[in-house]
Amino acid sequence: MTDTPNAGAALDGQSEAVLDSDALHALVRVLQQRGRAVIGPTVRDQAIVLAELDSGDDLPHGWGVELEAGRYRIRRRVDTAVFAHSAGPQSWKSFLHPQRVRQWTADRGSDGELTVREEKPQSVSYAFLGVRACDLRAIRILDRVMIGGRFPDPAYGSRRTSAFLIAVECTEPGATCFCVSMDSGPAVDTGYDLVLTEVLDGAGHRFLCRSGSEEGAAVLAALPRQSADDTTRTAAADAVRKAAAHMGRSMPPVDLHALMRDTLEADRWDDVTARCLNCGNCTMVCPTCFCTTTEDVSDLTGDHAERWRRWDSCYDLDFTLLHGGPVRASKRSRYRQWLTHKIGTWHDQFGSTGCVGCGRCIVWCPTGIDLTEEAHALHREAAEKRTSG
Known part of the structure; x- marks a missing residue:
């Protein structure tokens, strides 16, 4: 040189x-x-x-x-x-x-x-x-x-x-x-x-x-x-x-958008729900999760007030709160919303997947839930149902 x-x-x-x-x-x-x-x-x-x-x-x-x-x-x-x-x-x-x-x-x-x-x-x-x-x-x-x-x-x-x-x-x-x-x-x-x-x-x-x-x-x-x-x-x-050539994880080699769309009623959602704490760690560490909420605060006199925007998570029960209660009241529905949006309906909104394969959500999940494992399990369950049906 x-x-x-x-x-x-x-x-x-x-x-x-x-x-x-x-x-x-x-x-x-x-x-x-x-x-x-x-x-x-x-x-x-x-x-x-x-x-x-x-x-x-x-x-x-x-x-x-x-x-x-x-x-x-x-x-x-x-x-x-x-x-x-x-x-x-x-x-x-x-x-x-x-x-x-x-x-x-x-x-x-x-x-x-x-x-x-x-x-x-x-x-x-x-x-x-x-x-x-x-x-x-x-x-x-x-x-x-x-x-x-x-x-x-x-x-x-x-x-x-x-x-x-x-x-x-x-x-x-x-x-x-x-x-x-x-x-x-x-x-x-x-x-x-x-x-x-x-x-x-x-x-x-x-x-x-x-x-x-x-x-x-x-x-x-x-x-x-x-x-x-x-x-x-x-x-x-x-x-x-x-x-x-030496990735630690992989997704199933299928159309993930279609997989999420076609497995909304899969039994696997109950399995992962039993392990999920709904803590929202995966959304906090995800490099693409962007949802926010607002909070208003004031001092004791009421003469000064501020509005803050802060990160929010689709795992929060109040995330979908309407006058009659939350739209997604069950843990199952909230986990399913996160995963199906991240690698499925994100395509419908933004023209691409919302997952980049960094693995942060796997590492920082306190119960070790692995979205690649869940995607493979959903794929297997769908294939078994097609075969048996």
Whole structure:
């Protein structure tokens, strides 16, 4: 590999280079100098979480995870890989579509006059470092929901349009990953400013980096880098292909939209309902669940009031509350609503599935319910009924 001079070097919008592991420190610094809050994975509270990074040292160098249904543990790796870990408890939704946002405030003055002030979206310029292919797809799905329709959300739009996305191709899937089944990874194809593929082999620890926008090319041009070489390209491509062949989970190879439509009365719903706590954890960690409710609060004097928007869940009994009571009063109906919407009727609303195969809902379910297992069980039950009928 030949060194490429940094100072004054210009790159086009589709440039490619190789970065060494120390270049991640420079990447964080360059993004901060461009006025961006850099959000990326870091180790905190015995988990790999998403938080603002002060420097490249905050990244999870040498940390991995052990995943299973209802189980999450971090572990020390034998190498210094930075991105060889699966999705943690958060997604980028937490920053683009925050859990709680104030809508307006109202104050009554001494003369009794009421003044209402609309809450303006906070001005923030994010750089998301380490966006997996599945989460990149999730962001595109949220874009369709939040700003792609007739009534766009200005708060989401202000955060999203200014966000700089550094994607990472997965080279080591977790035990609960199934992005291949949902056609959302592990390779990154579009929708990024920069994309990194981590390579660790006899030639060292490095990243193949491609730009996907003019700003991405400008950031890459500001980093210490080397020309992309065939050895690194081949190693990167092989690592991604190997990851695709070693998914921890899979969906049944059928039309999931049709499967959900045709199994609404399946016995399997009773089985999963017996295990489901209706806690809503799966909707909280899901990178595409977007439902909200509003709550009004006031002080003790009644002279100050606020309206807040906060995440809500279709598992909440009050989610479908009407004057005569909730529409979905049973646990069975609420779990069925979540799963059939996520991988079924989402198509009818938004033209795609709402699941990206990240596996978070499996890991963070306290009773270990696995939606891929449920989909396979529904498929088997439907096939058995067709055979016996």
